[in-house]
Amino acid sequence: MSRIVLTRVGPMTTIQDDGRPGLFAHGIGASGPMDRNGYAMAAAITEVLCGAAIEIGPLGLDFTYRGDPLSAGMAGGTFTLTVDGEPRPWPARLDLVENTKISIKPGPQGNYAYLRFAAQIDVPLILGSRSTNATVGLGGLDGRMLAAGDELSLIDLIDTGPELTRPETASPGDPxxxxxxxxxxxxxxxxxxxxxxxxxxxxxxxxxxxxxxxxxxxxxxxxxxxxxxxxxxxxxxxxxxxxxxxxxxxxxxxxxxxxxxxxxxxxxxxxxxxxxxxxxxxxxxxxxxxxxxxxxxxxx
Missing domain, CATH: 2.40.100.10 (Cyclophilin-like)
Incomplete structure (x- = not known):
């Protein structure tokens, strides 16, 4: 079984998928990605089906990959990326292999980045979603933000239908x-x-x-x-x-x-x-x- 070992985790880093729409009448927010375009792009760049994302907060994330070769996509904001110490462009499609070391750090723009795999992050489905709402302790990994030392298993992905995306409708500096x-x-x-x-x-x-x-x-x-x-x-x-x-x-x-x-x-x-x-x-x-x-x- 493939897994990632988190070695450095910035604040506000959680697991997110499409969220829980339609439950607000019951007092349950949808959660989901803060930047849906970045979330969708992280999957699109891999050119294969992807599962839930790690939504990376403003200070970034480091991890080590363990397992068989696996594709991953990273997008959202403009962060800096190194793979085994070597700089890579952003956004990026990567082919992870055993012991690949990834470092994602703040770049010139953006608060949130998205890391998605051609696999599913092995956390429970709660009310139809793996999204985390850490304020109320719901979803994700034990209902909390991710932390250094966490290990996330990656399992085979079941096709959940096409990704949704939409065109950009404004430039970054527009009102x-x-x-x-x-x-x-x-x-x-x-x-x-x-x-x-x-x-x-x-x-x-x-x-x-x-x-x-x-x-x-x-x-x-x-x-x-x-x-x-x-x-x-x-x-x-x-x-x-x-x-x-x-x-x-x-x-x-x-x-x-x-x-x-x-x-x-x-x-x-x-x-x-x-x-x-x-x-x-x-x-x-x-x-x-x-x-x-x-x-x-x-x-x-």
Whole structure:
């Protein structure tokens, strides 16, 4: 049986597959890859069927491969890669052999990279998925983030159908598009206008649940009525916390929230937003729901 031995593991590194869509009504988030394009590309580059991914966090991952020859794909962001100490281009298709040593480290862009094998990572299917939600201890390896010293077995893969992918719809530096939320009218028109014309900084307070923004222009400094009765939230919602801090909910978001939501980042841009590193500035651009629907469809 093939396996990988993790020798260095950065924070926020987990096992992810397509996730658990359709269970939010039961309080169970979908999870799945933060950057679905990177996840899909890691499989496409191998040109063979691949299983669940190791979603590698911002500081990277080192591992040693044990077993018979096996193909693997790596993509997402722009990381640096060495194989047995020799630099390789990124993204990459690799043919792993016994004792291959892989090192993936931060490069110039991106928070998440994806490592996929022409095999399945041998962790249990829970509610139809191997995805990890470490906040609630669900899925993956014992419901937690991966750590140095972990060993993951790789087993034969059963065909689960075609990979889904979609074309890129915006360039990395373009504004993050959103639709106005159900609480937008709670904010006066000058605040709504400032939200679409001001720059916000990605803070270091980020994880798979949410990304907080530094309100460098004090757009929400005087906002009122920031505590509401809790109701349902979805990934991409832009919540304004009680102290005026904006937070974008991500793939492992909680099912309900009690703060007003001025908008929701559209599906087509949430993956791109997830890859923006702390310290970078972003701007938000409103679009119609019809426009968001036109560019949100995943294609076989």
């Amino acid at each position: 993050i598009r959103f639709v106005w939320g159900i609480h937008a009218d709670l904010f006066p028109a000058p605040i709504r206008s400032a939200f679409t014309t001001s720059d916000f900084r990605i803070s270091s307070r980020m994880d798979r649940m949410g990304v907080r923004l530094d309100d460098t222009g004090s757009v929400f400094a005087d906002a009122k009525l920031l505590n509401l009765v809790s109701d349902a939230v979805v990934p991409g919602d832009v919540q304004i916390l009680g102290d005026g801090t904006p937070i974008i909910l991500m793939r492992d978001n909680q099912p309900t929230g009690g703060y007003p939501r001025i908008g929701t980042v559209i599906d087509a841009d949430l993956d791109r937003f997830a890859q923006i590193r702390a310290g970078k500035m972003v701007r938000f651009e409103p679009v119609s729901v019809a426009h968001a629907h036109r560019i949100s469809k995943w294609l076989p």
